[in-house]
Amino acid sequence: MSYALVVAEVRRGLFEERNLDSLGLSHLLGKEITLLMPDEAYIVSENVSHTIIRVKTEETSFLNPLTMTQIVRKVIEAKGAPDVILFTSSSSGIEQASYLAGSLDLPLITDVSGFDAERGVFLKSYYSDKIFGEFKPKEGTFVLTVRSGSFKESATVQESAAVVEALDNIAPPEGRSFVEYVEEEKGEIDITKADFLLSVGRGIGSKDEIPGYEELAGLLRAVLSGSRPVIDKMWLPKPRQVGTSGKTVRPKVYFAMAISGAFQHIAGMKDSDCIIAVNKDPEAPIFQHAHFGIICDANKLRDKMKDTIKKG
Amino acid sequence: MNLLVLTKRVPATQEEELRIVGDGQAVDLTKVPFKVNDWDNYSVEEAVRTVEKTGGAVTAISVGDAESDEVLRRAIAMGAKDGFLIETEQVIHDPQARATLICNFLKKEALPFDAIFTGVQSEDDQFASVGGILAAKLGLPYASMVIGIDAFEADHVVARRELEGGMQERIKVTLPAVLSLQSGINEPRYVSIMGVRKASKVERKVFKAAGYQEHVKNMIEVVKWVYPAKKGGATMLGGELDTVCKDLLGILKEKGVYQ
Numbered sequence: 001m002s003y004a005l006v007v008a009e010v011r012r013g014l015f016e017e018r019n020l021d022s023l024g025l026s027h028l029l030g031k032e033i034t035l036l037m038p039d040e041a042y043i044v045s046e047n048v049s050h051t052i053i054r055v056k057t058e059e060t061s062f063l064n065p066l067t068m069t070q071i072v073r074k075v076i077e078a079k080g081a082p083d084v085i086l087f088t089s090s091s092s093g094i095e096q097a098s099y100l101a102g103s104l105d106l107p108l109i110t111d112v113s114g115f116d117a118e119r120g121v122f123l124k125s126y127y128s129d130k131i132f133g134e135f136k137p138k139e140g141t142f143v144l145t146v147r148s149g150s151f152k153e154s155a156t157v158q159e160s161a162a163v164v165e166a167l168d169n170i171a172p173p174e175g176r177s178f179v180e181y182v183e184e185e186k187g188e189i190d191i192t193k194a195d196f197l198l199s200v201g202r203g204i205g206s207k208d209e210i211p212g213y214e215e216l217a218g219l220l221r222a223v224l225s226g227s228r229p230v231i232d233k234m235w236l237p238k239p240r241q242v243g244t245s246g247k248t249v250r251p252k253v254y255f256a257m258a259i260s261g262a263f264q265h266i267a268g269m270k271d272s273d274c275i276i277a278v279n280k281d282p283e284a285p286i287f288q289h290a291h292f293g294i295i296c297d298a299n300k301l302r303d304k305m306k307d308t309i310k311k312g
Numbered sequence: 313m314n315l316l317v318l319t320k321r322v323p324a325t326q327e328e329e330l331r332i333v334g335d336g337q338a339v340d341l342t343k344v345p346f347k348v349n350d351w352d353n354y355s356v357e358e359a360v361r362t363v364e365k366t367g368g369a370v371t372a373i374s375v376g377d378a379e380s381d382e383v384l385r386r387a388i389a390m391g392a393k394d395g396f397l398i399e400t401e402q403v404i405h406d407p408q409a410r411a412t413l414i415c416n417f418l419k420k421e422a423l424p425f426d427a428i429f430t431g432v433q434s435e436d437d438q439f440a441s442v443g444g445i446l447a448a449k450l451g452l453p454y455a456s457m458v459i460g461i462d463a464f465e466a467d468h469v470v471a472r473r474e475l476e477g478g479m480q481e482r483i484k485v486t487l488p489a490v491l492s493l494q495s496g497i498n499e500p501r502y503v504s505i506m507g508v509r510k511a512s513k514v515e516r517k518v519f520k521a522a523g524y525q526e527h528v529k530n531m532i533e534v535v536k537w538v539y540p541a542k543k544g545g546a547t548m549l550g551g552e553l554d555t556v557c558k559d560l561l562g563i564l565k566e567k568g569v570y571q
Contacts, residue, residue: 011475011476060481065444065454066454090476091456091457091474091475091476092475094440094444095444095454095456097441097444098407098441098443098444098445098448098456099444099445099447099448100448101445101448102408102411102444102445102447102448102449103448105408106531107406107408107532108407108408108439108441108445108531108532110407110438110440110441111438111439119535121535121536126339126436126437126438126537127323127330127435128325128435128438129540130325130330130540131330131332131339131537131538131539132537132538132539132540133405133534133536133537134534134535134536134537134538135532135533135534135535136532137532138530138531138532142531142532174486175452175453175486175489176453176483176484176485176486177483177484178481178482178483179470179481179482180481181479181481181482182472182479182481182482183478183479183480184478184479184480195569196564196569196570202326203326220570221569221570222569228495229350229495231496232354232495233499238478241478244476244477245474245475245476246477246478247477247478248477252567252569253564253567253569255564260326260327274563274567275546276560276563277546280327281326281328281329282329285540287545288540288542288545288546289543291546291547292546292547292548292549292560293545293548293549294548294549294550294556294560295548296553296556300553301553301556301557304553304554304556304557305557305560305561308554308557308558308561
C-alpha cells in the first residue's frame with residue numbers, strides 16, 4: 001500500500017509541535033499517513049493521520065536510533081514498505097533518520113524545507129541557507145527529515161479518527177542505553193525575560209570585542225546574548241545562547257550584531273516584535289528575517305553608537 | 313584507545329557572496345577560501361585529548377581532492393599520529409555515497425579502532441548524516457550531537473547528547489562505536505603555521521577512492537541550485553555612520569526600549 005510513515009518526535013511525555021511539519025509534507029506528497037509513536041499518553045488529535053501505530057516501548061527506547069531501526073523493520077514486515085519515511089529535523093530525528101537510512105540502504109535528504117510537487121524536488125539548505133539544492137531521491141522508499149516551521153500549515157485534519165494499531169515485541173536496545181536527562185545550569189540572568197536583547201555573532205571577530213558590547217548593552221539598557229558560535233568559543237556563557245539548542249526569545253527588540261542568521265538561530269528569535277540586523281555581508285540570511293537592516297562592520301557601529309549616546 | 317577521526321576541507325562561505333552558475337548547475341566556489349570544517353576541529357581536539365588520557369593513537373581521515381591534505385596536516389599538528397587521504401576529484405553530495413566509500417575503506421584497510429569520531433555536520437552541505445549511515449553500515453552503535461564525554465572506559469563511553477532548549481540526555485554507548493560530536497564540546501587548541509609546517513614532515517598516506525567503490529552509488533541527485541526565496545526583506549538604513557546611529561536610536565525609542 002502506498003503510504004507515508006511519520007515517525008513522531010516525542011520527549012518527556014510531549015508530542016512535539018514540529019511533528020506537524022512532517023504531517024504537512026506527507027499531505028503535500030498526497031500520501032495516506034501512518035503515524036508511529038510510543039504507546040504512552042500524549043496530547044495529539046486522533047485525526048491527524050489515517051493510522052496510528054502505538055509501539056509498546058519506553059519513550060527513551062523509541063528515541064534510540066538502534067531501536068527505531070528495529071521498529072521500522074517490523075512495520076515494513078507487517079504493512080509493506082512505505083513510499084517515504086519522515087522524521088523531524090531535530091537532535092533525535094536526524095540521528096534516527098541517518099541510522100535508519102544506513103541500515104536499510106535508503107536514499108536520505110535531511111533538513112527539507114520546501115517541496116515542488118510539479119517537479120517532485122525537495123529543497124535543502126546548503127552553506128547556512130545562502131544556497132538551496134533541489135534534490136530528487138531515486139525510485140523506491142526514501143527518508144526525509146523535515147525542517148521545523150516549513151510545512152505545518154499544510155497539516156490537515158482527517159474526517160475520521162485514525163485506525164489505531166499496536167506493535168510489540170520490541171527488544172530492549174543493545175549497544176546504547178539511556179541514563180538520565182540533564183538540565184542546563186541556570187544562568188545569572190534569564191534572557192527570555194528581556195524586552196531588549198543585544199545579540200552578537202562570530203562576525204565580531206574575537207573575545208576581546210565582548211567588553212565593548214557589554215558597555216553598549218549597559219548604555220542601551222539591553223541584555224547581552226549571542227549566537228551559537230559565540231557560545232561555542234566561550235565568548236559568552238551558555239545561558240545567553242539564542243537558538244534551538246539554546247533559548248527561544250521574543251523580546252520587543254532583537255538587535256543582532258554580526259550574526260549571519262543560521263536557521264537554528266532564526267528559529268530562536270524570529271517571533272521578536274522588531275528585529276534589527278547589522279552585518280557586513282549584504283547576502284546574510286538574517287536580513288530576510290529582519291525588519292531593519294544595516295550593512296556595515298558591527299564593531300564600527302558599536303563604537304559609533306557608544307560615542308553618540310555618551311555625547312547625549 | 314585507537315580513535316579514527318573524520319575531517320573535511322570545506323569552503324569558508326560565512327562572509328562570501330555565493331554565485332550560482334551554468335543555469336543552476338553549479339555553485340561557483342573558485343574565489344572562496346577553504347578551511348577545516350569547524351565541527352571536525354572540535355572532533356580532532358576531543359580525540360587527541362582522549363588518547364592523551366587513555367593512551368593509544370588518533371588517525372585523521374579525509375575524503376577529498378589532493379588539497380584536503382591541508383586538514384590532515386592540521387590534525388597532525390593538533391596531535392594526530394597519522395593522516396590518511398581517500399583521494400577523489402569528485403564532489404560527493406550524497407551522504408550515502410560518502411559513508412559507503414568510508415565504510416569500504418575501513419573494511420579493506422582493516423584499520424583497528426575503538427571509536428570513530430565525526431563532526432555532527434559539515435558546514436557546506438549540512439546533511440549531518442555521514443556518521444549515522446557509517447555506524448549503521450559497520451553495524452555499530454551510534455550517537456550524535458555529543459556535547460560531552462563523561463567517561464571513556466575500555467568497553468563503553470558515557471556521553472551527553474545535546475537536545476533542544478538547553479536540555480541534554482546522558483547515555484551509555486558500547487564500544488566500538490561511532491560518535492558525532494557537537495561544536496562547543498571543548499576549546500580546540502591553537503594551531504600555528506609553524507605547527508602545521510612541522511606536521512608536514514610526518515608522512516600522510518594517500519589512497520585512491522577508485523579502490524573502494526563497491527556499492528558506492530548516488531541515491532539522490534541534485535537537480536538544480538537555487539537562491540533562497542526572498543521574503544519581504546528588511547528596511548535598510550543607509551548613509552553615513554552618524555546618520556545610521558541616529559536613525560537606529562530613533563527606532564529604539566519608538567519601540568519603547570530606549571529613552
